[in-house]
Amino acid sequence: MTTIDGKEFRRVLGHFPTGVTVVTAAPDGKPVGLTIGSFTSVSLDPPLVGFLPARNSSSWPDIERHGVFCVNVLTIDQAELCWRFAKEGDDKFEGVAWTPAPSGAPILDGIHAWMDCTIEQVVEAGDHWFVMGRVTSLSAPEQESSPMLFHKGKLGGLQS
Numbered sequence: 653m654t655t656i657d658g659k660e661f662r663r664v665l666g667h668f669p670t671g672v673t674v675v676t677a678a679p680d681g682k683p684v685g686l687t688i689g690s691f692t693s694v695s696l697d698p699p700l701v702g703f704l705p706a707r708n709s710s711s712w713p714d715i716e717r718h719g720v721f722c723v724n725v726l727t728i729d730q731a732e733l734c735w736r737f738a739k740e741g742d743d744k745f746e747g748v749a750w751t752p753a754p755s756g757a758p759i760l761d762g763i764h765a766w767m768d769c770t771i772e773q774v775v776e777a778g779d780h781w782f783v784m785g786r787v788t789s790l791s792a793p794e795q796e797s798s799p800m801l802f803h804k805g806k807l808g809g810l811q812s
Contacts (some may be wrong), residue, residue: 669803672726674737675703676750676758679718683745683758686711687738689802690780691723699787701767704780710740712781719771721785722757725764727797728809733760734800754789764799765792 676685686709694700701723705712715721726734737744750758753768769785776782798809 666804669801672734672800672802672807673703674724674726674733674760675705675715675721676724676760677715677718677721678752678756678758679714681756683750684711684714685724685737685744685758686715687734688723694784700772700784701769701787702782702784704777704782707776707779707781716771716774716783720755720757721769721771721783722753722755722759723767723769723785724758724760725766726760726800727762727764728800728807729797730760730762730800731807734807762797763793764797766790 670689671691673688673691674685675688676683678684686705688703688705690704692702694702703723705715733748736748745758749761751761753759753766755768755770757768759766767785767787768789769787771783772786773784774781775784801808801810
């Protein structure tokens with residue numbers, strides 16, 4: 653079996669740009685959320701998406717217990733939200749404007765798009781969980797915006 657150095661693995665995979673999202677929920681009416689760069693579409697029929705929270709995340713257990721979540725696709729101008737929700741602890745929602753999705757999960761103001769979901773399946777995947785969600789509602793606001801990307805350790809966006 654070949655051993656892959658963790659730092660080299662991260663460096664090489666950093667060459668693949670990913671979108672940046674914040675996954676939110678509101679169990680018992682208290683909003684929780686975490687930054688996710690490993691978000692993907694899974695299926696059109698049924699409409700499924702997936703993301704991979706770290707197994708040691710303190711926010712993920714609350715979202716999992718709640719059974720629903722909202723994926724917020726960040727814009728290039730929302731770096732502060734990206735870093736805020738990437739940290740553990742603190743009240744991540746202090747001073748953050750949002751409205752409830754149909755599930756009650758927060759839709760952050762000014763985002764590029766959102767998807768409200770129910771949890772379909774959670775699978776252990778190394779030091780992460782693979783979470784598959786069924787999309788129950790979604791929207792992409794009409795304002796002109798560019799999605800945030802993470803590439804080689806830095807935030808950026810598309811130039812159109």
